[in-house]
Amino acid sequence: MSIKIGDIIPDGTLHYVPFDPNEDITACPRPIPYKIHEKLKGKKAVIFAIPGPFTPACSETHVPGFISAHDALKAKGVSDVICISVMDGFVMNAFAKAYKAGDKVIMAGDGSALFSSALGLTQDLTNNGMGIRSKRFAIVIDDLVIKYIGVEKAPGVTSSGAEAVLAKL
Template sequence: MIRVGETLPDGVLFEDHPTNPIKMSDLLVDRNVVMFAVPGAFTPGCSRIHLPGYINTAGEMKSEGVHEIICVSVNDPYVMAAWAEKNHTKGKIRMLADPSGEFIQAIGLGMNISALGGYRSKRFSMYIINNEVKELNIEPDGTALSCSLASRLEYKKYSNKKEKKEDETSNQD
């Protein structure tokens, strides 16, 4: 299982369509990224609580130096695209599909939930800086809604807002 201080393995996820592969290394290198995962798109907890929490804090997270917010689920890209459209995530959160669960398996955060179709992702959130995991919150049973919520992620702790202000001040000289 991935741990704080480790780098994420490269992998390919899909956005909107199976012909739109996204290499994780392209998203994570030299960037501050919030990644969270859900057991399944359109499931009640994911749709009513988990995803909306990230949608509602996306602007604040980005103002604190987060370059990208990514939602990952072991679903096909069409399902993730439909869920993204229904929840108006464009410009806020990238909805990435891991259809075979390979990426989730590579980071050791998968589980078998036969009622949801078999292999799925545990519910988690993480803060990543330059592909290194700085914070990792995994729901104890894999599905609860507590530590992986947007409100629990300590993204302000990693803010580069202060550095940006210092750069702007030095550029005015």
């Protein structure tokens, strides 16, 4: 079952490392929980998912697009932008540092795909050597209510990209 506009976003716990501008890229801090309902209640937020950090579309287009759109998203009332991947919080922290996400995008791991599964937005990439991953998508929520869902039907970044999300805000 897939989520739809008007639904309450499922609750879930992701794992992330809060941004620290003084942290070396080789530092290995422990990820902490990011509880969806607790963190996003009463806020307008964007959650977008990448099938894998350090993969072409994720690294070249999807994530850089949201980092670049930070100010425009804030101007439209978005308080939090969260990038998720079926990956652990350690890898997502390294990805955030490598792509200089800073405090513009929270890079959070959905290590066991529990949240992505609750959304109904997983895909099996076993034949590509990646196992179960999230689909490439973007969701806009306002006080936990889903207002927009853009799920990619083919490779590339269109309906889940920052431009598509900005057009729906």
